[in-house]
Amino acid sequence: MLFNTKNPFRILGLAVLLSGAMISAVHAEDDDDNERVAPARNALWQTECGACHVAFPPRLLPAESWRAVMSGLDKHFGSDASLDPAAAREIGSFLEKNAGREKHKTTGKPLLRITETRWFKREHDEVPARTWNNPKVKSAANCAACHTQAESGNYSEHNIRIPK
Template identity: 65%
Template sequence: MPFDNRNTLRMSAVIILLGGMMSVAQADDDHEHHEGGRRAVATNAAWQEECGSCHVAFPPRLLPAESWREMMSGLDKHFGTDASLEPAVAQEIAAFLEQNAGKRKPDPVAKPLLRISETRWFIREHDEVPQRVWKNPLVKSPANCAACHTLAESGDYRERNIRMPK
């Protein structure tokens, strides 16, 4: 019957379309993470594993290359804890961080900033966060991105996924 044929045709079109959409979504998940809006950000397995074991693996573009170089040369005294790595692993991560670092030129005279939370960008982005949120024991530290950025683990810091703890 012509009616049946039309329906079958429609169904097939829907299935093909859905399949296509799913494979695009899959590719998206595999190759990129979103951060600060929908910009694609590079990832690296060693960076994710090592930097991500004590805190969220912070996106490389949040600090300039000079800062990452300084950070990676002092991992045994990393903000009060020993975060030392095998030289080969440290080297791989340092190269990844520097290649994908923020492009803004830092002040050549000042010492490179090591805390992302001290950058002008971070302070501006977070200026509407009330003090009581920072002091909330569920937040505790500005390094605890995931306290409010619910999908920070997957590199998603978009506004719509922010939930400040009460």
């Protein structure tokens, strides 16, 4: 029925359908921030790195950044997030194994913050200053203020609620 040549509109419809599918396939490939990729999991990482903020998804920083974060846990953004060596090793290798592959152009030092990556700024450039300054948000690192499912690693745009 689909190839019924007596009905040119059917064929046109199929062509539109196919090109649409091709566009979304290409889009999915260069899009490292979509929820179709199952989030990486590690129980120790979830409890230790999810104690003070959400356990940030490993793919949002490159391996060199995670290495730098993990080597300075005693002076971690003004807090002490130290771990025993075995736990640090396990979490460190989990983070590096699942790290993002996008290279971040920096002035030599690896970025320690997801919120300072060009990716993050681009993805959030429509969020107005008054939202960032909202006391319910406090910090751009407070992902869960807007991403209601951030705890479970889901950052889908369907689960965003901007606090008023």
